[in-house]
Amino acid sequence: MKQNHSLKIRFSVFLSLLFSLLILCSCSVNVNQNGDSESALQKDMLNVHFLDVGQGDSIFVELPDEKTMLIDAGENYHGEGIKNYIGDCGYSKIDYLVATHPHADHIGSMAYIVRNMDIGSVYMPKAAANTKTYENLLESISDKGLRVTSAKAGLTIAEESDYTINVVAPVTIDEDNLNNSSAVIKLTYKDNTFLFTGDAEKKELETITADISADVLKVGHHGSTTSTTEEFLNAVSPTYAVISVGEDNSYGHPHKETLALLEEFNCMVYRTDIDKTVVFSSDGKTISVKSGEKSIKKAG
Numbered sequence: 001m002k003q004n005h006s007l008k009i010r011f012s013v014f015l016s017l018l019f020s021l022l023i024l025c026s027c028s029v030n031v032n033q034n035g036d037s038e039s040a041l042q043k044d045m046l047n048v049h050f051l052d053v054g055q056g057d058s059i060f061v062e063l064p065d066e067k068t069m070l071i072d073a074g075e076n077y078h079g080e081g082i083k084n085y086i087g088d089c090g091y092s093k094i095d096y097l098v099a100t101h102p103h104a105d106h107i108g109s110m111a112y113i114v115r116n117m118d119i120g121s122v123y124m125p126k127a128a129a130n131t132k133t134y135e136n137l138l139e140s141i142s143d144k145g146l147r148v149t150s151a152k153a154g155l156t157i158a159e160e161s162d163y164t165i166n167v168v169a170p171v172t173i174d175e176d177n178l179n180n181s182s183a184v185i186k187l188t189y190k191d192n193t194f195l196f197t198g199d200a201e202k203k204e205l206e207t208i209t210a211d212i213s214a215d216v217l218k219v220g221h222h223g224s225t226t227s228t229t230e231e232f233l234n235a236v237s238p239t240y241a242v243i244s245v246g247e248d249n250s251y252g253h254p255h256k257e258t259l260a261l262l263e264e265f266n267c268m269v270y271r272t273d274i275d276k277t278v279v280f281s282s283d284g285k286t287i288s289v290k291s292g293e294k295s296i297k298k299a300g
């Protein structure tokens with residue numbers, strides 16, 4: 001009687017193990033029509049990675065058709081880290097490379113990226129800087145036989161059946177303040193929209209005529225009060241706000257007034273100094289967020 005009971009237990013353990021194994025197999029692998037197995041999890045997803053590059057910006061975008069975009073590339077000592085991060089995501093090519101404006105905390109490592117990765121098209125506003133970093137970037141672009149497309153309001157970078165990438169600013173170039181010549185990019189994937197503002201300040205943001213309502217806002221100029229105003233947040237009405245900023249930076253970014261305003265608008269705020277690399281994933285309808293991902297940050 002006792003033996004019969006333990007046999008029953010062993011059989012039920014065997015059955016539950018078999019059942020778990022079946023569930024595991026059916027979840028991890030998807031077999032397509034050609035009989036090849038492929039991961040079913042990432043298909044048709046848009047992933048936007050706000051890389052932790054300390055004080056600066058660098059945003060890597062995996063588009064739903066497996067093309068890629070890189071907006072900015074941090075200071076000049078992050079090149080290898082950015083390239084490796086993108087490599088770990090499974091890519092060696094940047095289809096759309098955007099330099100928002102020619103300040104070192106945005107284009108510092110871009111020459112490295114141009115020289116060490118496969119590049120599709122390059123977009124920059126028609127605003128020049130008299131710096132070695134900027135000259136080095138232009139040299140890397142011409143050495144590779146690439147041309148720069150001028151990023152200005154009205155330009156369409158990509159228009160696919162389910163996503164679009166549009167430039168909504170600059171409307172005009174501000175020769176005296178490069179921040180106000182920043183390329184502002186709007187990325188729409190079905191129902192979800194992302195707005196990337198570079199370091200555009202109030203003066204530039206006020207000139208935008210396009211619809212800039214967005215689910216996710218890359219807060220302008222590392223959270224400076226010069227960029228985030230009540231009028232602008234009213235126009236964008238973001239659910240999420242991301243501040244790309246370095247710990248203990250000398251500018252006092254993000255400014256406490258900006259944080260208070262974002263709180264007033266009930267935004268869920270992510271900061272790369274606290275949350276490290278932050279990744280947003282969208283299936284075109286809903287957005288999920290992962291923070292604390294691998295940091296690119298490295299001492300200069």
Ligand SMILES: [Zn+2]
Nearest residue numbers: 056103105199
């Ligand atoms: Zn900046």
